[in-house]
Amino acid sequence: MNSQLIQLNDLGFSYDQGKTETIKGVSLDIPEKQVTAFIGPSGCGKSTLLRCLNRMNDLIDTAKITRGSIKILGQDIHASDVDAIELRKHVGMVFQKYNPFPKSIYENVAYGLRIQGIKNKDVLDEAVERSLKGSALWDEVKDRLKTSALGLSGGQQQRLCIARTIAVQPKVILMDEPCSALDPIATAKVEELITELREQYTIVIVTHSMQQASRVSDRTAFFYLGELIEYDKTNTIFQNPSQKHTEDYISGRFG
């Protein structure tokens, strides 16, 4: 199988029926079971690109792919026989602001399975435990699974969101600045978790923190005004960028 799990080919995207492009012809390949970071100044289209990958942008009426294609596992995700709902079962997403459902911890994690019609309690129990362990939350919450998820701390809530995502064992996990609303200690825990998840999942993470990108990612893509400026191994990007623009951004000269 192709080790390039996600392939973007000259992707263009517009929020306004194609009048202006927010993503302007991005081509990049994302390898399997690695962490790929998207960096770049605010408003350059990182989140937009990320949300193209699970077709969350479909929810905006005027949004439109203007050119190019996205293939995941070799399948064009905009092909007419692809169902965005099915796609999202395989491409999970963790949001910038942690957003567990106003339900119990257990129900949050079981949600993805329930909507797939799984009712068997043993299967659910097993999946909840596995996911919470997988997101390093099990020990903290195992005695209070039936209590509301909203009673957890911010860092715990974000890890619960990760647990909720991995419960359905997706191929890809998209993370949009998952630590931007967390304090340093919680951030460290989530970063640690990302490093562990890397073993099993392909992760694409948007971050505004250079350090985070350098700490957790294998490859880094730098965007500017909707264009991909540079994409390489993280080490190369941070130590020996080929573009002046990238260097300026990383060293904090603009952004």
Place this chain on the structure above:
Amino acid sequence: MNRKSDLADGACFKRKRGFRLMGLNFNADGIVRGFFGGNAYLAILFLLFICIFLFKSAIGFIPGFRTELSEARISGIEAANHMNYQLVGYDALYTKVNQAFINEKRAKFGNLATLVPIYEEFESIIDDELEDKVDEYTEMDDSEEKQAAAIKLTTLVTKACGEVSTEELLKTIQSRLPQTTEISDNTYQKALQYAHKYALNDYETPDEINEIPALINDQMGAFNKAMDLIKTSDDELREIYQEIEKIATKTNITISDNRKNLASITSLKDELKDNANDSQVAQAIQTRIKELEPNIIEIDPAKNILPIYEIIAKHDPAADNMVNQFQKGINLLETAEITTEKSTILIHESSRLFQELKEIVTERKSLLAEWKHDKPVTMWNSITAFFFGSDWKTGSDRQSLYGLMPLFSGSLLISLVAMAIAVPLAIGAAIYVNQFANKRESRILKPSIEFIQTIPSVVLGLFGVLVVAGLLQGMSEVSWLSWIPGFPIQDRLNVLLAGILLAFMACPTIFTLAEDALNNVPKAYSEASLAMGANKLQTVLKIIVPASLSGIIAAVMLGFGRVIGETMVVLLVAGNKARIPDLSQGVGALGESVHTMTGIIAQEYGELEPGVLHWKALFMVGLVLFLISLSINSICQRVISRKTS
């Protein structure tokens, strides 16, 4: 001093001087605060006023009602009521049986039963016009002319037969009376034949017509006999009821007149004390008292009370007699040949009602056995007679009854029906507008639904009476809809109709609040759900609705509050019959007319003199209504605050 040095010594921090009035310090802040605060607290003051006003007006009802109840007891009205109660039950039952009888007659004989009067009319018309025509006809010899005249003649004869065409008449006669084979169904011939006979002055009503009454009688034999039994079964009981009622009413009037006169005398005597030194005034008062005193008539036990017990002694045999005779009738009915579904249902219902009547009779018998004219009526009796009383009867010269139950059950039933309709509608609409509709749609839908709220309720009520009532009744009588339980409906104005219209009124309230609640669900929740691969429907049902549930419940409760307090619509469309709907017949109860707590106040208040017992009773009803609304509201507040905490 300039400003700079003010700053330097901190004097600028000091409170600006306001003005003093009556020893109080006023400044702009305080005035603004007072103004807005005053507006806000006005609401509480208003609420307090309403409370005080309601309590003040309603107070005195319970003791007043107690007085009336005890007067009814002493005079024997209460005992008379026990008897009347059974007769009312009998009347309801008789109506049902009679309906079955009429229905059966109609089904068996169709137009035949109506033939007799039609023929009578036919003859009278024939008298006037036909003679000339027949003369003309017999004088003609050209066959074409004759044919034309024959047609004219036929038309005339047909017209003379009224609604039923001659052809139809003949057909009916033929099908019902196979023995009269010689009747041909040739319209011309027959009409001409009658016309001829008439012209020859030997027209007679055909034998087959003359036979009809006997035939009907013969075929309805068992039913007829049953009806005869049933019709007379209540005679005896009715007779003794009338007897007891006559005596008791007279005594009752005497007693309440006495009470009023005594009250006047007492107040006059008080006045007399106050005016003891003014001899002229005192004289006048004395005269008044003298005038009033002879009006007070002693109740003579031998004349007023004992006869009642004598009549009561006759009650049980009379009541038993009614039941037995009715039972015989019912038994006969069961042997009678029944041809239509409708009659079967009616007879079935009659049997059920008869069981109820038997229970009523047993119950009233034991009540009458224990009845004593001098057993005191307690305050508690008066309270339960109000709250649990099953009759609201006012305005007649007999004893007034102020029982809340018919009104309460009417209000409740209507509200429940309205909610059963409005809740799914309004919440479905809210979900649609909030979650599924595009911007254009919701720009049209939202204001339209909210606009319903601005329709004056009297307009909606009139629309209900003039349009919906007819539609509903028409629909309920359509035969292919008869599978719907409760169809056809009994009364034109009924619970269902009121419920439908009130649902219409409650919809905007529930819709707006539920839509708000749905809107308050953070977008992040639905985004997360969709990103998990849930579809729209799953997201709505599993995430958005549960997250806004408390808001939706509050919306429903407020809708309920609006419905139970609504007056104009129910007054117009509920039918205004103060009776407890007969729930034992199931959904059919929704087809009954009822009265409501709000409706009764609006209807009866205007005609009353302030302060009379009836007036106070209406305020009691108002008080109950107020407390219900208050508790619904406070439950809502609790639900909402539980959500925010």
